[in-house]
Amino acid sequence: MPRRLVTIEGKSFRIVEYDLTPLAPNEIRVAVTFAAPKHGTELHGLTGSAFNRKIWDGELRMFLPKPPTEEPSAPPSERSVGNMVVGTVSEVGEQVTRWRVGDTVFGYGQIREIVQGAENVWYPLGNLTPSSAVCVDPAHVAFVAVRDGKIRIGDTVAVYGIGAIGLMAVQIARAGGARKVFAVDPLAIRREYALAHGADAAFDPTTEDAAYQIKLATERAGVDVSIETSGNSRALHDAIRCIRQCGTVVHVPWGPKDGTHLHMDEEFHLNRPTLVGSQAWSGWGNPDRDYPLWTWERAYNATIELFRAGLITGEGIVTPVFTFEDAPAGLAHAFAHPETAIKAGVQFS
Helix, strand or coil: CCEEEEECCCCCEEEEECCCCCCCCCEEEEEEEEEECCHHHHHHHHHCCHHHHEEEECCCCEEEECCCCCCCCCCCCCEECCCEEEEEEEEECCCCCCCCCCCEEEEECCCECEEEEEHHHCEECCCCCHHHHCCHHHHHHHHHHHHHCCCCCCCEEEEECCCHHHHHHHHHHHHCCCCEEEEECCCHHHHHHHHHCCCCEEECCCCCCHHHHHHHHCCCCCEEEEEECCCCHHHHHHHHHCEEEEEEEEECCCCCCCCCCCCCCCHHHHHCCEEEECCCCHHHCCCCCCCCCCCHHHHHHHHHHHHHCCCCCCCCCEEEEEECCCHHHHHHHHHHCHHHCCEEEEECC
8 A cells, every 4th residue: 555644733744655546547556766845834723723723715705703512622633744746647547648657747745655636637657857847836926926026127025934945936036037035034044045045145043133234235225025934923023024125025924923023113103115915726716816827727827937948947946855764753843843954854765
């Protein structure tokens, strides 16, 4: 039987066997060779979000209170983890025309030995490395954020929180014509990567006033656009502080849940920034701001083309990499010690 990686709380992991469902006529099976989780988003789902506390009304587009209940909440159960996979097509359904056994593909999938899905949700690996392929998802989020910020040639940009999404935002902002790009993160491994891939300077917010340094580096004016990806209220407040008057702040992540360090009575009130929420995904009914000219599919494919053209890369972002057998211990250590990792990867034999 094939095996998969599971967790309950996102801190400890184990490998278990699972059953394959029958292959539908339009599906393919992929023998996974490389995979990566999306730690921030997955941990958010494990620890609970507004969807757990309230009811989302899709028509009103509002969260509403849950009705009171006397039934206790069910204890959390084991669930699979993973975000994107690379692998080889091992079996095709009878109606599949796009793929043949032996093709190398990538797409969304959990960390498991065999993933299956409809033929139209997979992409040819082509000239992409496995590391770049599993970075397509965070790069797509960054791509939308850069477009939401309307970053243009000559603009100055700051990126707060330079995990995988932030590091891709640094590269995409530069590819899009940004004249100067500044990166802010407390972890040295991430600042070093940013400096090697498009950032003009990188600041540690725990040892210096990053927003102040960015103001000095822009002749005291501030950046045109700041992009915040960490979900930390202190970072969001600093992203507001570092922009020029009437600049744009693009907020990408879930959160912050705790707004203790977000002071809307300071620079936000005096400098009149535009605050943009960025997350264009069809699953939430959120079209691109330039829809219908830009659809989710167009933005996703455009992101892939940036990799194929060599304008952005995931090489070096996926670190550390563990074997599938070592993944339970390796991921637990990487997530407990973020200073050692950017985006963990899992290599299958």
